Amino acid sequence: MKEYEEIVAFLDQWGCFQKVVFFLLCVSIIPNGFGAFNLVFLTDVPDHHCFLPDLNVSEEWRKSIIPKTFDLVCDDQWVQPFTTSVFFIGVLVGSFFSGQLSDRYGRKPILFATLAAQIIFTFAQVFSTSWTMFVILLFFNGLGQISNFVAALVLGAEVLTDKIRILYSSMGTCLGFAVGYMLLPVVAYFLRDWKSLLVALSLPCLVYIPLWWLLPESPRWLLSQGRVKEAEAVIRKAARWNKVQTPTVIFETDSVINTKSDKKPSGVLDLFRISSIRITTLILLFFPVFCTWKERYKTPFSLGAVAAFVALLLLETFKQPLPETLQQMHKRQRTKCPCIQKTEASEPVVLSDSPL
Template sequence: MSCEDYQHLDRVVDILGEYGRYQILIMVLLSLTVIPCGYLGVLPIFIADTPAYQCRNWLKSMPCDGNFSSCYPSKVDANWSEAVEPCNGTDRCVDGWIFSNESYTIVSEWELVCENAWKVPISTSMYFMGVLLGSLIFGQLSDRYGRKPVLFLTILLQSVTALIQSASVNWVMFCVLNCMRGLGLVACFTTSCIIGSEMMGKSARLSLNLLGQCVATSIGLALLGMLAYFIRGWRMLLVATAIPSFFFLPFWWVIPESPRWLLSRGRVKEAEKVLCRAAKMNRIHPSLIMFKVDNDPPLLQHSSKDKQTFAFMDLIRTTNLRNITCLGCFIWFVSSMVFFGLTLSTGNLKGNIYLNNFISAATETGAYIFTWLLINRVSRPTLIFVSLMFTGMTLLVIKLVPEDMYAIIQVLVFSGRFGSSIAYGSKYLFFSELYPTVVRNTGLGVVATAGRIGAIICPYVIYIGDYNKILPFLIFGSLSVIAALLSLLLPDTRNSKLPDLINEAKPSRWYVAACLICFLYVNHA
């Protein structure tokens, strides 16, 4: 494809308008498709929660009990009201465990407590391992075979695997299916985001990403809390979360393939068809769209050399793309770790888990609306910097708060959640604008892979909280501060057109690093 063709397409998008009937329809449908992405990734909050438990043989003999959820017994009085003397720490449970009947999770199903407690973070990490593989696989497939097939394939994959997973007969089968279910999460969200970004103007692109898709994921998180409140069994909860995705499959006949991707593959007639359909729905004459605009040549002349295939190596072949990719990988690693870490930590906070989940969803929604209001008023790197720095400083302050002041700790955690949601929501828009069309999904797939590595690690960071409740927040906070500083090196894409070719990628702002180093040196001296 030539630069003139892409420039013509940009003018066509301008003629179609920002918020025509066609764009609004596509925005609504694409946003609906990502609602499951809001709850499928954080299902462990409820299906892997650890209910109160007690050893069965301790209950039978009644010489030892102690508090619920203890791996070692304590001697108690006859009415089990108060522990009076510790038992021998070598006493272990041999007859199995009895769990509270308030909820039925995989922990109570397979007794994943005490010496088996390590299996809980493993099962969550397996899901994000699938997300990592999906980022690598589907990013490449989307750039090669199209955005639309990958979008609907991942929607179907998430639904079918969740249904099969609800029939898991053991923990190993559950983990394998968890990995398979994770394959489609990020690919579904990213591909949906890219389809909208590549066929809409700047304003509509912002609204789709922040008010549409990101808010849709927070709605999904709120729906999860509501479903979990009424469905206390993990198997039926999986079934209930799998069913909605099947209603999105008929969108295949409405959601189009990205015309920008079609042009990059030389499939001009199909791109024309998509744009003509949009023009008719927006009541614009097709001749204004497809043939001549200010005497520009039509998009009809292409040779086989235009159909070049791009791969992962193209992301590091040039200096600009290499810098964007390296910085992006670390920023996505940290932002995803902190975002999912704070989300999954909801169950560990004091108070009602369902209420905490709702507050978490409301905080996330508010963050996305706040981002939408700011996104065109400040540069993209500045927004990422401020949000991550705010998150980091808020979480580091928790160290100064006494552990018995639960309310203040919760306020600080939800404040950090607010900041991490801003960074998490804006990074998709930011990096979709940084990468050229020919490698956009591949590039997002690579940086999202780094993000998934962070998500894989976050359950183990949370698991540290069983021994030191403050340490996970200190880890999240420290990494957020480092990522915030590095984000200042990225180029700003505000008010810029989407790059299409590799040589259009913007250079990094290394002069910012030089200024920062000089500032620190002068202050230190």
């Protein structure tokens, strides 16, 4: 069977279909910029005194932020950093399960299910009657947030192709996150009450509901499940939007079935088992460690930036783009530096016997 990008090459890379998918997926990532940093405003600890007699403090002042509402100061001041830790524990747990769920149930359903979970749990935090209730909801909020980001990243990387795929994976997702990150301080400036802030960050996300009918399922995932007709329907829809003609048969059913039957089970350990991708995986794993070490010891030069450069850019420089599937990982050759030329061994010279 031909490679997927060769089969859908007639669609062009940047038609109306690709532009809509690119833009809508970037927009779907904006709430992640809200959720990742809203605790900066929700758990801010105000200036206070621990042991003073009753003062004439207004109820409006007391309920403006979470530490005031639940008295999380003085002896309970450890709660503020612990709240942030609980959120990122949810992010960590979600990162383990989001890929597995999207592999089983599809990219599109998981994208919208996690987006709905993020909206619901963010809104439910408004009705928290205690800090414990707030933290439990916050954990599930973090779980849904990272799952939504991963699902959007994978869906765009599988629907888009070639240079547009690289542009979306590297810049598009980060741009959507940055928009949410920049809008958060503006909203928090005008809404000083933490409950109003959570409502403003959750309810507007209901506008994402119509995206269900605009965003497609990943044709690559559909093919991996043997659902050839549904994958062809997505491609034909893209062809109509791009105003190009489609061939009579896009995907050969027999080839897809044979490929699916021959498919070997794969897992996370393949990232370490395959020598051609092992070094890149290790660099990406140690990237957060380098960043943490830099912040801890205040080094003037970021080793994390070097690690990211080596992992993401060096391979492209050597004209070996990062693999899209595990099958491509198995076929991948070791990266060779172009500045080091391997000298060919000279052939031995065989002297013929002289007649003399």
